[in-house]
Amino acid sequence: MARFCPLFSGSNGNCTYISASDTAILVDAGRSCKQLLCALKERQIDPSSIQALLITHEHTDHISGLKVLVDKLKIPVYASQEVLAKLEWDNLLAPGTKTVPLEHDSKVEIGGLWVNSFDTPHDSAHSLGYRVETQDGQCMVIATDLGYVTDQVREKLTGCDLVMLESNYDAGMLSCSSYPYYLKRRISSSMGHLSNEDCSLELARLVKTGTTRFILGHLSQNNNLPQLAYQTAFASLCAQGMKENVDYILKIASRSGPSEMMIL
Structure with missing residues (x-):
C-alpha cells in the first residue's frame, strides 16, 4: 500500500509526502519547518518516519524550510548536483547534512522505494521531477515547475497509477493580471510553468495508458483558481468520453495546507 499527500502545493510553498510499507519521504520543503511539522501532524504522520528529502529545484517556494527541517530530522537531501551546489553556496544546508547528487535520469533506492529522477x-539551476515506484509495483510521479511537457517527461508520466501534474495558471487570468510584461513572459515561456490548458491535454492520454488518479498541483495564487483548473481538466477528459470516478479520480492540491491523503 502506498500513500501520497501534498502537504502544500502552490506558488507560496510546496511539499509532498510519499510512503510505502516502512519508507516515507518528502519532496520539497517550501514552507517553514514549523508549518511542515504541523501539516504532518494534521495527517497523523510521525516526522521521525521521514527518511529523506528530495528537492526539485532551488527556488524559494521549494526550499524555504529545508535547512531547519533537515537539521531537525537528520535526513539526507537528494537533488541534482547543480542544485546541491547552489544550496551549499547560499548556506542553505546545515553543517553535516548528507547530500546525494542525482544524475540525469538516475534511479536510486531509498528504503522500500525506487526513485527515478x-x-x-524550468528556469533554475537544474530542475527535476520524480517518479517513485514501490516494491509491489505501485507508481507515482510528481512533475511541477515545467514550461512544457517534454518527451522525457511524457515517458515518465506514462503508466503511473497516480500523477501530480502542474496546472499553474489560466492563460486569460495571466494576460489580464497586473504582473509586468517580463514576468508574464517568464511564466508562459518554455522554461516557466504549465497552464491549465497544457496540463489538461496530457490527462486523457494518461488515462488511456492506465493512470487512474490525478492531482493538479502548483496552482498560482494570482493567476488561477481551483475551479478553473478543475473545469479545464474535467472538460478535456469529458471530450474524450471519460467519466469522473469511473475512469479517473481528479483532485486539486491545496495551497494552504494538507490535501486529502491518497491511498493506492
Whole structure:
C-alpha cells in the first residue's frame, strides 16, 4: 500500500509526502519547518518516519524550510548536483547534512522505494521531477515547475497509477493580471510553468495508458483558481468520453495546507 499527500502545493510553498510499507519521504520543503511539522501532524504522520528529502529545484517556494527541517530530522537531501551546489553556496544546508547528487535520469533506492529522477524544463539551476515506484509495483510521479511537457517527461508520466501534474495558471487570468510584461513572459515561456490548458491535454492520454488518479498541483495564487483548473481538466477528459470516478479520480492540491491523503 502506498500513500501520497501534498502537504502544500502552490506558488507560496510546496511539499509532498510519499510512503510505502516502512519508507516515507518528502519532496520539497517550501514552507517553514514549523508549518511542515504541523501539516504532518494534521495527517497523523510521525516526522521521525521521514527518511529523506528530495528537492526539485532551488527556488524559494521549494526550499524555504529545508535547512531547519533537515537539521531537525537528520535526513539526507537528494537533488541534482547543480542544485546541491547552489544550496551549499547560499548556506542553505546545515553543517553535516548528507547530500546525494542525482544524475540525469538516475534511479536510486531509498528504503522500500525506487526513485527515478528526470529533467523538467524550468528556469533554475537544474530542475527535476520524480517518479517513485514501490516494491509491489505501485507508481507515482510528481512533475511541477515545467514550461512544457517534454518527451522525457511524457515517458515518465506514462503508466503511473497516480500523477501530480502542474496546472499553474489560466492563460486569460495571466494576460489580464497586473504582473509586468517580463514576468508574464517568464511564466508562459518554455522554461516557466504549465497552464491549465497544457496540463489538461496530457490527462486523457494518461488515462488511456492506465493512470487512474490525478492531482493538479502548483496552482498560482494570482493567476488561477481551483475551479478553473478543475473545469479545464474535467472538460478535456469529458471530450474524450471519460467519466469522473469511473475512469479517473481528479483532485486539486491545496495551497494552504494538507490535501486529502491518497491511498493506492
